[in-house]
Amino acid sequence: MKTPVQFRLNGEEVAAFAESGANLLDVLRESVGDLSVKGGCWQGTCGTCTVLVDGAPRLSCITLAESCAGKSIETAGGLRRGAELHPLQSAFMERFAAQCGYCTPGMLMAAKALLDRNPNPSREEVVDAICGNICRCTGYEPIIAAVLDAARGDSRRRA
Amino acid sequence: MLELRKDIFADERDDNLKEVGKPTQRQDMLGHVTGTSAYYDDHRFANLLHLKILRSPHAHARIRSIDDAAAARAPGVKRIIRGADVPVNLNTLLSLIQFGKDDEPSLATDVVRYKGEPVVAVVATSERAALEALALIRVSYEPLPAVFDVEEALKPGAVSVNAAYPKNTFEYYNKYDHQKLRFGDADAAFAQADIVLDERYQMSPIEHAPTETNGSIAVPDTNGRFIVYTSTQALFFSLDTAAKINAMPSNQLHFIGGTVGGGFGGKVDTLTEPLAILAARLTGAPVRHRLSRHEEMQFGSPRGGERIYIKDGIMRDGRIIARKVRAYFDSGAYTRLSSYAAVKCAAHIPGPYTIPNVSADVYCVYTNRTPATAMRGFGVTALDFGLECQMDKGAVAVGMDPLEYRMLNAYRDGDMKAHRREAKNCALIECAQVAAEKASWPLRDEFRRMSSRTGGGVQRAGGGADRTRAPAPAPAPATRPAPVTPQRVSYERPAAAPAQSAPPPPPRTPSPPPAVQPAGSTHGAPRFSSVFGTRRR
Amino acid sequence: MSVTVKTFAKLADAAGALSSERNARFLAGGTLVMRALNEADPAIETVVRSTDPSFVNIAVSSGRIELGAGVTMAAILAERDLAFLHPVARAVGGPAVREAATVGGNLFAPSPYGDFAAALLALDATVTLAGSLGQREAPLEEFLGRRERNTSLVASVAFKRPAADAFRFVKVTRVHPKGVSVLSISAQLPLASGRLAGARIAYGAMARTPVRAKAAERALEGRGLDAAGIAAAVAVAADGTSPVDDAIASAWWRREILPVHLRRLLLGAGHA
Numbered sequence: 001m002k003t004p005v006q007f008r009l010n011g012e013e014v015a016a017f018a019e020s021g022a023n024l025l026d027v028l029r030e031s032v033g034d035l036s037v038k039g040g041c042w043q044g045t046c047g048t049c050t051v052l053v054d055g056a057p058r059l060s061c062i063t064l065a066e067s068c069a070g071k072s073i074e075t076a077g078g079l080r081r082g083a084e085l086h087p088l089q090s091a092f093m094e095r096f097a098a099q100c101g102y103c104t105p106g107m108l109m110a111a112k113a114l115l116d117r118n119p120n121p122s123r124e125e126v127v128d129a130i131c132g133n134i135c136r137c138t139g140y141e142p143i144i145a146a147v148l149d150a151a152r153g154d155s156r157r158r159a
Numbered sequence: 160m161l162e163l164r165k166d167i168f169a170d171e172r173d174d175n176l177k178e179v180g181k182p183t184q185r186q187d188m189l190g191h192v193t194g195t196s197a198y199y200d201d202h203r204f205a206n207l208l209h210l211k212i213l214r215s216p217h218a219h220a221r222i223r224s225i226d227d228a229a230a231a232r233a234p235g236v237k238r239i240i241r242g243a244d245v246p247v248n249l250n251t252l253l254s255l256i257q258f259g260k261d262d263e264p265s266l267a268t269d270v271v272r273y274k275g276e277p278v279v280a281v282v283a284t285s286e287r288a289a290l291e292a293l294a295l296i297r298v299s300y301e302p303l304p305a306v307f308d309v310e311e312a313l314k315p316g317a318v319s320v321n322a323a324y325p326k327n328t329f330e331y332y333n334k335y336d337h338q339k340l341r342f343g344d345a346d347a348a349f350a351q352a353d354i355v356l357d358e359r360y361q362m363s364p365i366e367h368a369p370t371e372t373n374g375s376i377a378v379p380d381t382n383g384r385f386i387v388y389t390s391t392q393a394l395f396f397s398l399d400t401a402a403k404i405n406a407m408p409s410n411q412l413h414f415i416g417g418t419v420g421g422g423f424g425g426k427v428d429t430l431t432e433p434l435a436i437l438a439a440r441l442t443g444a445p446v447r448h449r450l451s452r453h454e455e456m457q458f459g460s461p462r463g464g465e466r467i468y469i470k471d472g473i474m475r476d477g478r479i480i481a482r483k484v485r486a487y488f489d490s491g492a493y494t495r496l497s498s499y500a501a502v503k504c505a506a507h508i509p510g511p512y513t514i515p516n517v518s519a520d521v522y523c524v525y526t527n528r529t530p531a532t533a534m535r536g537f538g539v540t541a542l543d544f545g546l547e548c549q550m551d552k553g554a555v556a557v558g559m560d561p562l563e564y565r566m567l568n569a570y571r572d573g574d575m576k577a578h579r580r581e582a583k584n585c586a587l588i589e590c591a592q593v594a595a596e597k598a599s600w601p602l603r604d605e606f607r608r609m610s611s612r613t614g615g616g617v618q619r620a621g622g623g624a625d626r627t628r629a630p631a632p633a634p635a636p637a638t639r640p641a642p643v644t645p646q647r648v649s650y651e652r653p654a655a656a657p658a659q660s661a662p663p664p665p666p667r668t669p670s671p672p673p674a675v676q677p678a679g680s681t682h683g684a685p686r687f688s689s690v691f692g693t694r695r696r
Numbered sequence: 697m698s699v700t701v702k703t704f705a706k707l708a709d710a711a712g713a714l715s716s717e718r719n720a721r722f723l724a725g726g727t728l729v730m731r732a733l734n735e736a737d738p739a740i741e742t743v744v745r746s747t748d749p750s751f752v753n754i755a756v757s758s759g760r761i762e763l764g765a766g767v768t769m770a771a772i773l774a775e776r777d778l779a780f781l782h783p784v785a786r787a788v789g790g791p792a793v794r795e796a797a798t799v800g801g802n803l804f805a806p807s808p809y810g811d812f813a814a815a816l817l818a819l820d821a822t823v824t825l826a827g828s829l830g831q832r833e834a835p836l837e838e839f840l841g842r843r844e845r846n847t848s849l850v851a852s853v854a855f856k857r858p859a860a861d862a863f864r865f866v867k868v869t870r871v872h873p874k875g876v877s878v879l880s881i882s883a884q885l886p887l888a889s890g891r892l893a894g895a896r897i898a899y900g901a902m903a904r905t906p907v908r909a910k911a912a913e914r915a916l917e918g919r920g921l922d923a924a925g926i927a928a929a930v931a932v933a934a935d936g937t938s939p940v941d942d943a944i945a946s947a948w949w950r951r952e953i954l955p956v957h958l959r960r961l962l963l964g965a966g967h968a
Contacts (some may be wrong), residue, residue, distance in 0.1 A: 030203070
């Protein structure tokens with residue numbers, strides 16, 4: 001049984017017919033076609049699928065898609081403005097904060113959720129902000145450094 | 160930041176390097192931060208089918224019967240795949256280089272040998288439909304006794320795990336049940352040692368747990384070909400393995416990979432592609448075979464747990480005169496890459512130290528656990544953990560600084576290694592010195608003056624009993640041809656008279672078995688000489 | 697085959713559907729139910745939700761606090777009047793989990809999860825259940841004892857505001873800042889003239905559900921919060937617990953470290 005779901009994705013209105021009970025991750029990837037969101041566990045334990053729903057970080061794999069009707073969703077695919085990268089994206093590049101890159105979209109959104117609410121976080125606050133996102137490659141330090149750089153405005157926007 | 164110490168070995172260096180020492184951006188970094196790097200699953204297909212596997216709940220059991228009739232009729236199910244449907248239902252990854260027997264089925268037919276082993280595949284129009292159909296399959300099992308411990312598995316009368324290797328050990332060259340290294344006479348040396356340190360080290364299996372699980376999508380292309388998007392780390396291994404299992408020519412497969420969401424060795428076993436391709440052939444539709452997180456933990460290979468016994472004979476002045484290693488690699492129920500792990504382990508013993516009497520026996524053992532495979536230096540990393548713990552304990556036993564203890568025993572240029580190769584370009588001493596400097600770790604003057612380039616190849620200075628040097632290796636038979644290895648420079652040297660001031664005491668040297676037998680191998684892959692153990696043809 | 701999702705504006709209607717629909721399960725935050733749906737759990741055919749504002753309401757009066765079962769950990773962290781509960785809410789998952797995890801959901805979280813429920817137990821909370829026969833209250837302890845057989849909808853929980861600085865909490869975990877509990881301890885330690893009166897201690901991950909440490913509570917009655925005063929309680933810290941071996945820790949380990957952490961918490965040296 002399919003249910004219509006309509007919401008704003010990265011500023012644009014989108015609509016899809018979702019299988020009843022479907023999670024937001026699968027709807028974004030399979031129905032809407034936003035492949036920037038990645039899935040790691042479908043259990044709500046790894047954080048890879050993190051998106052923002054009305055500014056709050058959410059695990060899209062355990063979010064009921066139809067509960068997002070009318071809401072504003074942000075994903076990593078919507079971070080850059082044309083050729084201009086978001087400061088977090090530039091900072092991640094400069095700090096080598098990605099290796100395999102699979103956790104990166106979720107990390108970026110978790111970091112954005114922090115900086116949107118707290119533009120000047122301490123290191124502890126950055127650690128707490130990403131503590132729900134597992135990275136198997138970097139050991140987290142480059143990611144923490146990148147988020148702090150972005151907060152300090154240390155990284156220039158560039159394509 | 161990276162610091163290159165060009166003052167060390169300055170006269171040997173020619174390294175005005177353009178890339179090393181300078182940061183270089185990853186070519187895929189922009190893709191990663193914009194979420195546009197394409198992993199295997201970032202491809203959409205309108206009529207994609209989903210493959211899910213029914214797995215054994217038992218560590219060891221006979222399959223009496225499988226009833227999949229209800230599942231076949233379930234809504235959304237397009238096809239059920241059984242072992243009999245798989246064209247070549249027995250394989251081992253390294254058969255591609257003729258190393259090991261085919262031992263692992265893609266789908267079990269008569270026996271299951273580990274919890275999580277695949278038994279039946281369901282292909283359906285949605286994940287949910289496939290999962291619901293799995294629940295309708297009835298398999299009747301007769302549980303069998305199981306073995307989970309490597310040493311238990313080697314006892315007479317132990318449960319036999321793997322039909323291709325009934326004695327629970329991998330067979331090297333169809334003859335040897337373990338890897339063996341002998342140099343000098345360790346047992347005689349233990350009798351002369353001041354201190355004997357005998358320890359046991361045990362590792363747990365470690366799961367790679369990449370954030371992206373193993374998976375692939377097989378898509379029918381034109382003219383009987385298939386495009387396969389895959390998470391594999393080993394594109395050509397996977398292509399050839401999938402071709403073999405599907406009994407298709409490899410030129411009918413087009414594998415597209417390259418972006419791996421974390422591998423660490425856990426994405427070389429080609430766990431999903433063969434059945435995805437078979438399902439695509441049988442249904443005519445694109446098929447995705449994606450491991451769930453639970454499957455990645457249970458069925459995806461870990462690095463096998465290793466059990467390592469290390470016995471050192473140490474003199475009071477700190478010299479290690481004997482080292483005996485007995486190591487067991489828990490391969491789980493099937494070989495995957497564990498056969499190679501044991502070879503690498505044997506090649507690494509006794510570590511970067513000059514020890515005149517070395518004995519090692521390394522086993523690749525089968526148990527009823529999830530089959531183990533490569534992971535980040537497998538074969539060597541656990542051994543190094545054991546060796547270095549052993550070095551720390553040895554230092555305590557002789558009352559010596561642990562860094563100095565290592566430097567005393569370190570390889571030096573010209574030393575004869577246990578594998579009968581002369582040590583060259585050694586640098587452990589210099590590494591230790593720089594590490595000590597960085598950590599403000601005090602070293603005695605004598606150790607600060609040490610060099611890898613002096614003191615090797617001859618009887619080491621230092622009081623106490625003679626350092627029992629290994630006898631010179633038997634002169635190479637005249638009939639042995641010079642090694643011909645187009646890809647490698649030979650480091651072989653003609654047998655030289657060992658520079659010893661005193662003849663070694665006559666040890667009981669049992670004639671060691673030949674290092675390795677090149678058993679008429681027809682392989683064309685000289686670069687795998689580490690696997691085959693010899694570069695002599 | 698397909699699940700049906702039914703959303704009700706009124707909590708009472710949601711409660712009704714929970715009883716009347718086949719294989720119905722209530723969806724609050726989704727940390728438990730969505731995972732089950734993703735795994736095609738056949739035990740769920742109908743998913744029941746509610747948009748009733750009372751479900752997410754936080755009512756704080758001078759003496760009493762009532763939390764709708766749909767109140768999330770993030771909502772608690774945003775409420776200054778609930779500062780004493782912030783260490784507990786902060787210990788539930790990472791930021792994204794806290795946006796979803798609810799008070800009500802935590803009551804059903806299987807051990808070793810459920811630390812917020814353990815805190816509520818130490819606060820002597822009652823649950824308000826909405827069933828087919830209307831609403832009724834039950835002590836949380838009684839509810840937890842039979843939660844597997846529960847068919848009612850938890851509408852809210854309520855408890856008396858503890859005395860200032862009387863509530864303490866520690867979560868013992870290997871992975872910081874968030875990780876599954878080895879164990880947790882919640883304690884309400886009201887003092888009258890320097891002597892404990894009516895202390896409450898509850899443990900997470902020390903039994904099938906959160907449990908009260910009644911032997912330790914009795915041993916604290918009338919004592920002071922000093923080394924001598926707490927000694928008897930620490931000695932019986934593990935009485936009434938039945939920890940299990942799981943992937944996080946063994947039962948033996950949990951029993952070994954419990955008195956150590958209880959002692960630190962009571963002496964005020966524990967980390968929140």
